[in-house]
Every structure is written in C-alpha cells, then in structure tokens.
Amino acid sequence: xxxxxxxxxxxxxxxxxxxxxxxxxxxxxxxxxxxxxxxxxxxxxxxxxxxxxxxxxxxxxxxxxxxxxxxxxxxxxxxxxxxxxxxxxxxxxxxxxxxxxxxxxxxxxxxxxxxxxxxxxxxxxxxxxxxxxxxxxxxxxxxxxxxxxxxxxxxxxxxxxxxxxxxxxxxxxxxxxxxxxxxxxx
Numbered sequence: 001x002x003x004x005x006x007x008x009x010x011x012x013x014x015x016x017x018x019x020x021x022x023x024x025x026x027x028x029x030x031x032x033x034x035x036x037x038x039x040x041x042x043x044x045x046x047x048x049x050x051x052x053x054x055x056x057x058x059x060x061x062x063x064x065x066x067x068x069x070x071x072x073x074x075x076x077x078x079x080x081x082x083x084x085x086x087x088x089x090x091x092x093x094x095x096x097x098x099x100x101x102x103x104x105x106x107x108x109x110x111x112x113x114x115x116x117x118x119x120x121x122x123x124x125x126x127x128x129x130x131x132x133x134x135x136x137x138x139x140x141x142x143x144x145x146x147x148x149x150x151x152x153x154x155x156x157x158x159x160x161x162x163x164x165x166x167x168x169x170x171x172x173x174x175x176x177x178x179x180x181x182x183x184x185x186x
Contacts, residue, residue, distance in 0.1 A: 009035070029080075090136055
C-alpha cells in the first residue's frame with residue numbers, strides 16, 4: 001500500500017507538471033482534491049494497520065470516517081472540481097497527525113527502541129509529521145491573509161518547497177536505513 005502511495009504521488013506530480021500548460025489541466029484542483037482524498041485516507045489506514053492498541057486503531061478509524069464526512073460536507077460549500085477543499089484537507093492533515101502520533105505512541109510502548117531506526121514507517125511518519133505540523137499553519141495563514149500577503153507569497157511558496165524537500169529527504173533516509181526492504185542474500 002505504501003508503494004502505491006509513492007507511485008501515485010510521483011505520477012500525479014509529474015503528470016501535472018508536464019500537463020500544466022494544457023487548457024484542460026490549468027485548473028488542477030480536481031486532480032489535487034482526488035490526490036488529497038487518497039492520501040488522507042490511505043496514510044492513516046497504513047498507520048492504523050501497524051497500531052497494536054485497539055483503542056488507538058478505533059480512533060484512527062473514526063478519524064478516517066470523519067474525514068470522508070468532512071469532504072462530503074465541504075463539497076457542498078466549495079466545488080470539488082473547481083476549488084480546493086481547504087477545510088476538509090486541513091482536517092485531513094490534523095487527522096493524519098493524530099494517526100502518526102498514535103502510531104508513534106504505540107510503537108514506543110511496544111518496541112525495542114534500537115530497532116526503530118530500521119523501520120521505514122518511522123521515517124514516513126516523521127516526514128509527514130514535520131510536513132503537516134509546518135504546512136497546516138502555513139495554509140491557514142495563506143487562506144486568511146491571501147489578499148495581504150503580496151511579496152510574502154513567494155516566501156511561503158519557497159518555504160513549502162523546502163518542507164517538501166525535507167520530507168522527501170527523510171523518506172530517502174528511511175529507504176536507505178530500513179531493513180524491511182533489503183533483499184536477503186540467501
């Protein structure tokens with residue numbers, strides 16, 4: 001499932017980069033809305049699958065359901081096709097944060113701490129944790145202050161690029177250090 005998310009992200013980003021000048025794709029909100037729905041449902045599902053505590057698993061399941069409801073409700077106020085569903089995706093980010101923290105709490109209480117650096121999902125969680133903690137407030141500022149941002153908008157864009165780069169760097173370190181993906185020589 002994790003491999004699916006990485007391939008889906010790569011294909012989505014590359015396709016929209018190259019098709020951005022095509023008239024049909026100039027308003028790319030539909031594609032990013034679909035991407036965000038897939039991401040904010042799949043990632044908590046992945047973290048949920050690795051949580052031992054039944055209460056925390058149930059919490060993540062409830063959050064996934066609430067996210068779907070928020071997308072449906074938000075679609076009545078903002079067009080799923082023509083605009084970004086800001087409220088639903090901010091909630092999705094918060095719910096993803098809670099899912100990651102639930103996974104980390106469960107992992108820390110049930111694992112050998114030395115083995116954590118060998119688990120790919122730890123790096124994926126850390127990358128998304130850092131990204132969401134920084135991006136959600138940034139997105140709120142962008143929404144509330146967009147008409148006043150002017151010259152600062154480029155700075156916000158550059159910070160977002162830095163966040164994405166940092167996230168992918170953490171993922172890359174995880175792929176390098178993870179023992180889960182190594183092929184046995186036997």
